[in-house]
Amino acid sequence: MNSKPHPKKLLKVKKPTLDNMQFRIGELARMTGVSTRQLRYWEKQGYVSTIVRDDGQESRLYSFKAYVKVSVIKQYLDAGEALHDAVVAANVTLKDVKVIQHIMRTAFQGLEMHNDKLMVNLGFFDEQETKRLYVSIESGKVKYQLVDVPDEEPK
DNA sequence: ATTCTGACA
DNA sequence: TGTCAGCA
Missing domain, CATH: 1.10.1660.10 (Multidrug-efflux Transporter Regulator; Chain: A; Domain 2)
Known part of the structure; x- marks a missing residue:
């Protein structure tokens, strides 16, 4: 204008x-x-x-x-x-x-796809940080799962 | 128009 | 706690 x-x-x-x-x-x-x-x-x-x-x-x-x-x-x-x-x-x-x-x-570390399933990353499970705790929903039920931290990802 | 303080038929 | 007055 x-x-x-x-x-x-x-x-x-x-x-x-x-x-x-x-x-x-x-x-x-x-x-x-x-x-x-x-x-x-x-x-x-x-x-x-x-x-x-x-x-x-x-x-x-x-x-x-x-x-x-x-x-x-x-x-x-x-x-x-x-x-x-x-x-x-x-x-x-x-x-x-x-x-x-x-x-x-603190707990919520993000969402990740694992074998076609949506998983919530809840961070390290142990003090040594060798495993991560994940939670997902399968047929309406809460399912927890421990996943080893790969060697390529040392901390 | 709204907020503020103080007082009490 | 409500409400009203009398200001700002």
């Missing part, structure tokens, strides 16, 4: 990741079903934290992690727990999730 040789402006767009997602208190309230009154109270009690702002703004910002925590607390609340107990239970749950996530990240 415009033929003038204007300098090309390169638009830098921040990648939309969970880590840079931020919510204001009203949004978080709608997302979680927890009232803004509750969110402010929970913060005052130290149950949930807000993002420290570098700019001169006063309104609260919540991270995605805060969203998750609020959601978990809410679930325990709905299950009948008192607020403090719900927070304690939520902390335990989130800590367990961290462990599970670490295990999953």
Whole structure:
């Protein structure tokens, strides 16, 4: 449309990741079903934290992690727990999730085809790293399998 | 329009 | 915890 040789402006767009997602208190309230009154109270009690702002703004910002925590607390609340107990239970749950996530990240080494079957590489089975553990699904059942590490691949 | 703090028929 | 006031 415009033929003038204007300098090309390169638009830098921040990648939309969970880590840079931020919510204001009203949004978080709608997302979680927890009232803004509750969110402010929970913060005052130290149950949930807000993002420290570098700019001169006063309104609260919540991270995605805060969203998750609020959601978990809410679930325990709905299950009948008192607020403090719900927070304690939520902390335990989130800590367990961290462990599970670490295990999953560490264990999953990728997918490989072995004799026409799809195998999940779960990494070395032994400390000496002479065997790898694979898991596959055969007719709906989980099947584990040890495979020798070939000599061509020393470590 | 939304958020904030404080107070309570 | 809800809600409303009175600000910013």
